[in-house]
Amino acid sequence: MSESVITVGNWLQAFFTIVLVSAVFKDNPLYRFAEHTYVGLYAGYGVALTYFNYIRQNVTKGLMTDGEWSLLIPIIIGVLIYTRYIKSISWLSRYTICFQLGIGSGYVLAKDFKPFFVDQVRATFLPLWGSGDWWVDVSNWVYVIGTVCSLVYFLFTIQKKGVQGKVSLVGRYTMMVAFGAAFGNTVMARVSLFLGRMQFLLGDWLHLIK
Amino acid sequence: MKKELPVAITLILAILYVLANYFTGVAFLDTAKNLLDRWYLIVAAWAVLVGSINLTQIHGRRISGKREGWIFSVWLLICLYGMMFFGIFVAKNASHPGWTFMYNQLIAPMNATVYSTIVFYIGSAAYRAFRVRSPEASVLLVTALIMMLGRVPLGRMLLGGHPALSQMADWILNVPNSAGMRGIQIGACLGGVATALRIALGIERGHLGGTGE
Known part of the structure; x- marks a missing residue:
């Protein structure tokens, strides 16, 4: 990275750091500007990163290049969540939520019980005397x-x-x-x-x- | 179709997932588990835009109503969609120099600053808790004080170089802290299992609401 880019980056960092800390003393318009910048950039970053790591991986590579047609099922289920915004078919979004909750509850029942209950109880049985x-x-x-x-x-x-x-x-x-x-x-x-x-x-x- | 089928799907998937985890080595169940693990992530990834749409709705209403600070809402949406489109259509991957610049020079430092300023708010919250003068609040604050002083050179300096505070902090962390956290964890696990069962069996149906039907 060139020197000028690093300098610009440092000035931006310094500006946002000072402005965000300024809210400790009093709420001010510059703080609100920085706060909204932070929320906007972070949300956008999250969406783009998810696109890089999951959506493009599965749609472009998995579905189109490798021909894994079974991926159409989770893609369709995933897209159904957006029917929430169309009132007449909003009930379809329940399929996405129920799919996630079905696997999620199965995960809790199958995988959480041992480490968070059985193992914890077992580890509490400690020797109460005679350890030396x-x-x-x-x-x-x-x-x-x-x-x-x-x-x-x-x-x-x-x-x-x-x-x-x-x-x-x-x-x-x-x-x-x-x-x-x-x-x-x-x-x-x-x-x-x-x-x-x-x-x-x-x-x-x-x-x-x- | 509108309620019964989604509930049935929840139950079938939960049973399938539990069976696949307990009966390893059965080819059909192993395949099903691998597929479900992968599908879960894909479905979750598609839901990521829901948060952005909600942000847009909330700030869109602020802008259209010209409520106080609406100009900041405009800026938030510019940042949100600017970053999103820059990432997806310009940078195209996480190693793009512009993308790493945005993360390293803006997002990461702002993140660190926002989290660091919380120390002032929790400091004032601790002061208010101390003013309550209840035995519980006192125990909490004395423990917190020992933990903090035991982790910095000041703690050792106060005792003329003796590491008692550091040793006490280690003991608190390893014994009473672990005991309290373990109790909470076991309780939370039982609560989680009970909730999972209620969802799987269709007793808990709160998640089916919110669609206006």
Whole structure:
């Protein structure tokens, strides 16, 4: 890429970075301009990328070059989603949705159950004593009690009173710790992104830092 | 034809997919599974324009009603269709220099900036949560604080070089965090399975609506 193109790119990046950050102080017309540019470009990018990766691959290569006529079935089912915009035949779009939901629900029933239920339950059966390291034992107790109590919290068919209420409370605190950890990690990730943008502004654009 | 057949198709596909996953080695079921996996992606790809059409409808109404900020809606549609047509008819592939320029110099940096500015909003949300002074909010924030300080040199500096905060952050991440997340995951899985069964059996029919019939 030539030097001038890189310079133009850097100025564009700098402009949009400053304008998008400006919304933190106050909403302004330049921010709204950048926001609409972002949404428009990203949506257009998504459509074109899907065209490159799936539609052209299957229509041009699969159907026309390789002669895979069976591909006509998913293509027709896929196109039926657009009948939503023609009121008299809008019910046809249900075929697209039901096709996706049929495979989707089959996928959940066949593939999600083992990794997200069976394996998770199995992995919770941890040794509670005798590991040789007291800290590992304590951690395992915390792990097992935390998991069981979190599950009890989701039992909505029983009243949360007495022992169940207390167990459910422990579950709520366990989940609060989990949310706190997720929150802390999210903040760190976002700060890291923000530092990256600042490094770009002060380094690549203004050349104030190396 | 309008409701019963789509529901029947859902059930047949779900059963076929489940059978194909449990009875591997049966030629017919293996072929069916491979076809369905591929068809699923193709059908999903064709639906990608629905989002753009919805955006066009929403912003088209703003433009035709000359509502506040309608000029930005015009610009959004120019960007949307400009990028789409540039990609499909000019660039024609993802390695085109113009296409990579648009992504590397505009979309990726804007994406990073938008996500990075969220830190200010979640910061103010955390402050408001802390003002509630409930024990749950305090647990959440103390954990978040340990996680953050345990990941930066400042945390070690505050304790005179001792890695206690970092060790605590690791323990929280590996033990109570995993326990809480596991509970949520198991609950979500059971909910997902129940919903999948309801959809497959035609008990849940909310997705059939929205077509005016």
